[in-house]
Amino acid sequence: MNIDLFFQYIVAGLTYGTIYAVVAIGFNIIYNATGIINFAQGEFVMLGGMTAVTLHQILPLPLAILAAVIITMAVGALIEILFIRWLDRPSVLRMVIITIGISILIREASLHIWGEGVRALPYFTGSSETSIRLGGVFVSPQVLWVVGISAVMVILLNVFFTYTLPGRQMRACSANRDAARLCGINAKNMVTLSFVLSAGIGALGGSIVSPITYVQYDSGTQLAIKGFTVAILGGLGNSAAAVGAGMILGVLESFSIAVLPAAYKDVISIAILLLILFVRPSGIFGSSEAARLSEF
Amino acid sequence: MRLIRLMAVAVILAVALAATPASAADTIKVGAILAVTGPASFLGAPEAKTLEMMVEDINKKGGILGKKIELIVKDSGASPEKALSFAKQLIEEEKVLAIIGPSTSGETMKIKNVAEEGKTILLSCAAAEVIVNPVAKYVFKTPQKDSYAVIKIFEQMKKMKLSKVGVLSSNTGFGKAGKEQIEKLAPEYGMQIVANEVYDKAATDLTAEVTKVKASGAQAILNWSIEPAQSIVIKNARQIGFKGTIFQSHGFGNIKYVEAAGPAAEGVIFPAGRLLVADVLPRNNPQKALLMKYKKDYELKCHGEECSTFGGHAYDAMLILTKAIEKARSTDKEAVRTAIENLKGVVGTAGIFNFSPQDHNGLDMTSFEMLTVKKGKFVPLGK
Numbered sequence: 021m022n023i024d025l026f027f028q029y030i031v032a033g034l035t036y037g038t039i040y041a042v043v044a045i046g047f048n049i050i051y052n053a054t055g056i057i058n059f060a061q062g063e064f065v066m067l068g069g070m071t072a073v074t075l076h077q078i079l080p081l082p083l084a085i086l087a088a089v090i091i092t093m094a095v096g097a098l099i100e101i102l103f104i105r106w107l108d109r110p111s112v113l114r115m116v117i118i119t120i121g122i123s124i125l126i127r128e129a130s131l132h133i134w135g136e137g138v139r140a141l142p143y144f145t146g147s148s149e150t151s152i153r154l155g156g157v158f159v160s161p162q163v164l165w166v167v168g169i170s171a172v173m174v175i176l177l178n179v180f181f182t183y184t185l186p187g188r189q190m191r192a193c194s195a196n197r198d199a200a201r202l203c204g205i206n207a208k209n210m211v212t213l214s215f216v217l218s219a220g221i222g223a224l225g226g227s228i229v230s231p232i233t234y235v236q237y238d239s240g241t242q243l244a245i246k247g248f249t250v251a252i253l254g255g256l257g258n259s260a261a262a263v264g265a266g267m268i269l270g271v272l273e274s275f276s277i278a279v280l281p282a283a284y285k286d287v288i289s290i291a292i293l294l295l296i297l298f299v300r301p302s303g304i305f306g307s308s309e310a311a312r313l314s315e316f
Numbered sequence: 317m318r319l320i321r322l323m324a325v326a327v328i329l330a331v332a333l334a335a336t337p338a339s340a341a342d343t344i345k346v347g348a349i350l351a352v353t354g355p356a357s358f359l360g361a362p363e364a365k366t367l368e369m370m371v372e373d374i375n376k377k378g379g380i381l382g383k384k385i386e387l388i389v390k391d392s393g394a395s396p397e398k399a400l401s402f403a404k405q406l407i408e409e410e411k412v413l414a415i416i417g418p419s420t421s422g423e424t425m426k427i428k429n430v431a432e433e434g435k436t437i438l439l440s441c442a443a444a445e446v447i448v449n450p451v452a453k454y455v456f457k458t459p460q461k462d463s464y465a466v467i468k469i470f471e472q473m474k475k476m477k478l479s480k481v482g483v484l485s486s487n488t489g490f491g492k493a494g495k496e497q498i499e500k501l502a503p504e505y506g507m508q509i510v511a512n513e514v515y516d517k518a519a520t521d522l523t524a525e526v527t528k529v530k531a532s533g534a535q536a537i538l539n540w541s542i543e544p545a546q547s548i549v550i551k552n553a554r555q556i557g558f559k560g561t562i563f564q565s566h567g568f569g570n571i572k573y574v575e576a577a578g579p580a581a582e583g584v585i586f587p588a589g590r591l592l593v594a595d596v597l598p599r600n601n602p603q604k605a606l607l608m609k610y611k612k613d614y615e616l617k618c619h620g621e622e623c624s625t626f627g628g629h630a631y632d633a634m635l636i637l638t639k640a641i642e643k644a645r646s647t648d649k650e651a652v653r654t655a656i657e658n659l660k661g662v663v664g665t666a667g668i669f670n671f672s673p674q675d676h677n678g679l680d681m682t683s684f685e686m687l688t689v690k691k692g693k694f695v696p697l698g699k
Contacts, residue, residue: 025531028556032523039520136357138544138576148578149554158556233520234544234576238354242518277524281514285524 024156029274035163037270038170039233042225043247044254044262045174046218052194052257053214056115060099060123061222062244063130068092068223069235070130073139081141085227089220095126096219100212123240130237143231162231169228170263173221177259190214194257249293255303264305343386344379344413344647346371346637347406349427350441350630351419354393355517355543356488358570359419362614362627363441364389367416369617370634380641392418396489399423400430407434413647416633417441419626420542422489428455437653439633441626443566444493448676456656456676458632459625460589460666460683462490465566466497468587468684470505472697473536478561482511482534484525484549486541491517494540494565510534519545526553535560542567547577554580561585566684569625574689585697587684589666591628592694606663628665635664636671 043065050058072088079087099122107114143150144165151158181187192200193210201207226235233239246269254265269289276288296303348367351360371387379385388410390402399418406412407430414437418424421444431438432452440447440457443465447457473481483498485491491514502509511532513525526549529537537560539549550562564586571592574581590597594607610631614623639662640655641647659678662669667683686697 025527028527029524032521032527035521035523131353136353136361137572138358140576143578147580148551149580151555151557153557160555234548236544239520242520274524277513277528285519286516 025278027155027157029278030271031157031159031163033271033274034167034267035232035270036273037250037267038163038166038263039225039229039243039266040246040250040269041263041266042166042170042173042229043222043243044250044266045177045259046222046225047247047251048257048259048262049177049218049221050214051251053190054115054211055194056112057119057248057251057256058215058218059116059119059244060126060240061218061247062240062242063123063126064092064096064219064222064240065226065243066130066235066237066240067095067126067226068219069141069226069230069239070134070139070237071223072227073141073230073235074134076141081144084141085224088227089223092223093216093220096215097212100215104215105208105212123244127238127240134237136237138234138236139230140234141227141230144228148231160232162228166228166232169224173224174259174263177221186210186213246289249289252293252301253296253303255305258303258305261303261305265303268304343384344641345386345388345410346634347402347410347412347415348387348389348630349392349399349402349406349415349417349419349423350389351394351423352389352391354395356394356420358544358572358624359441359542359626360391360394360417362570362618362621362624363417363419363630364391365618366610366614366627366630367634369613370631373613374638380638381645381647383647388412392423394420394423394488396423396426400426403427403430403434407431407436412436413649413652414439414637416630416637420489421447421493424455424457425489428452431455435649437637437649437656439637441629441633442490444489445497446493451674451676454653456636456671456678458629458636458664458666458669458677460566460587460679461677462494462565463497463501464679464681464684465587466494466501467505467681468686469538469563469565469585470501470507472585472686473507473563474505476561478535479506480508480510480533480535482513482529482532482537483509484513484515484522484529484537484539484541486517486519486543486545487514488517488541488543490565490567491541498538498540515545517541517543517545519543519548521552522548523552523556525549526558527556529553530556530558536563537561538563540565540567544573544576547573547581550577550584551580566625569694571622571624571694574692574694579692581689581692584689586687588687588694589625589628589683590685591623591625591665592687593685593696596696602663602668603665607665610665625666632664632666632669636662636669 046061068088072085075084075087143162145161189205190210193207250266254261273285350363352364371385375384392399416439421442424440424442424447431454438455443459443462445461445463485495511529562584566587568586569588597604611623640652644651644655657673659671667679669678671678687694688697
């Protein structure tokens with residue numbers, strides 16, 4: 021394998037990795053606030069992409085994406101208020117089943133609204149055949165957009181959770197819900213906020229990756245499996261670790277193609293998921309101490 | 317009290333049972349198992365719309381032999397398991413005369429035996445040659461065979477002096493069958509397969525796969541799939557700077573794939589039936605009138621959505637079935653089946669069908685035309 025080819029595989033891997041990481045971050049936010057995994061996270065990604073494509077027919081691209089993010093956030097809030105808010109300390113299993121139900125609901129509703137067709141936003145710069153040449157490596161400008169926007173998103177999230185009041189309140193709820201309530205934090209509102217936030221991040225992710233991956237009513241499920249793998253791999257709840265884990269998985273998948281038949285690509289990710297669950301359930305970046313204390 | 321309730325149930329059951337055969341006798345039941353949703357929806361959705369349109373039209377004109385057609389469409393979502401249970405349901409419970417579909421080769425192979433055992437005519441809309449080779453008594457198919465598509469492509473490559481081919485295919489029945497034909501026919505046409513990659517049907521990015529193909533020194537990429545992945549292959553190949561010609565299978569015959577791939581689709585070469593270029597066919601072409609009518613009707617029904625060869629396969633299936641019923645002057649399964657085997661010179665969207673007991677496809681090599689993409693439209697190659 022020559023050096024150009026090596027970097028071409030790296031670039032392909034980073035592209036996959038960023039897409040997975042964006043989905044994984046959505047999982048983490050809700051996990052942090054509620055201690056549950058929202059299995060409808062992939063559907064938020066799909067919903068954002070679909071809405072943006074539809075709105076782009078009447079709005080310019082940045083506005084269409086912004087509107088899609090806001091609409092998906094509203095859907096996220098609505099779902100939390102309708103299905104989750106009124107439950108009193110639900111068990112983990114119950115929450116898993118509820119969120120899986122919600123994901124099926126969103127998927128079927130999308131099938132009725134948009135039909136079965138495949139859609140995509142146009143490339144933000146250039147077209148489907150444009151690529152930037154860096155030495156001997158070709159990179160689509162859309163990949164740079166995805167990596168750039170995701171990086172900004174991760175930084176902003178960190179700022180939000182570290183320095184702003186609602187961010188710190190959310191962290192307080194995840195650390196100890198009862199103590200947070202005794203301090204006057206409205207825990208229920210924080211859960212709603214976490215759904216809004218992760219829906220928004222999912223929708224933004226869905227919009228920016230849609231020129232690369234396309235979006236279809238059922239594309240959320242595939243993304244959710246990969247995102248979930250990455251979230252577990254990095255250690256649940258840790259967004260920066262999710263980015264690292266996404267890159268690891270993406271690059272592994274990409275290089276697996278160099279040596280194995282391409283059909284084995286997905287075997288790699290599922291094998292990693294199982295291995296991590298058996299050997300190190302806290303994830304490669306997580307602490308096993310914290311994992312033991314957590315409910316999930 | 318309990319006795320009365322039991323009797324009431326019995327009466328209702330008796331009435332219901334008596335009512336069903338009466339209504340069934342007036343109609344011809346035709347089942348359809350199509351991938352209306354899911355990864356093969358580019359095939360199944362136009363097929364379902366086409367069948368609904370045709371049945372509406374036939375029934376408005378008084379049906380066939382004075383009987384209306386009752387169409388039962390089942391959405392398999394391209395899942396062979398679902399197709400199998402629908403096939404059993406249609407054969408055993410609905411007792412249909414014939415099943416149109418499934419849309420994909422994998423599903424068709426799964427239900428081939430069920431149709432055969434249930435002695436129910438199966439008119440598949442899928443392409444793989446194995447569906448009709450070896451011949452099964454009750455199984456027919458309307459799209460051109462994949463071996464013809466491979467031969468057409470290899471002949472074109474020879475003309476363009478290309479001999480090193482990188483082959484990509486999806487892990488579906490269609491992809492697998494195509495890959496086998498490519499591997500079988502390549503030596504005969506002096507083609508060297510320098511890369512041979514299979515990818516998942518739900519793949520969202522194939523940069524790594526095309527990188528491998530490019531590194532193998534391929535002069536041309538030949539991709540064999542029916543999913544949106546075939547648009548992704550073209551996009552990614554151009555993005556990593558692959559300059560050679562890209563060939564696609566006859567599964568590329570839906571303009572939506574071109575739209576999805578954008579300018580990267582320019583210059584892609586693939587074999588297809590003449591439906592896609594109906595407007596530019598010479599006036600004396602025997603298929604022209606039928607193709608133009610189907611195109612007009614379909615686009616009217618579907619609010620301007622462009623028709624695809626896949627809808628055409630369902631059109632041909634329904635056309636063949638109605639012709640056979642008329643010819644047999646009966647709706648007896650055995651009589652209709654024999655009538656299909658003896659149909660000759662039926663002008664359909666995919667070509668001119670000449671069936672025989674040995675040939676359950678009825679199309680020959682001339683049913684294919686080599687097409688290319690120019691300014692986002694399908695045009696005949698070299699014109």
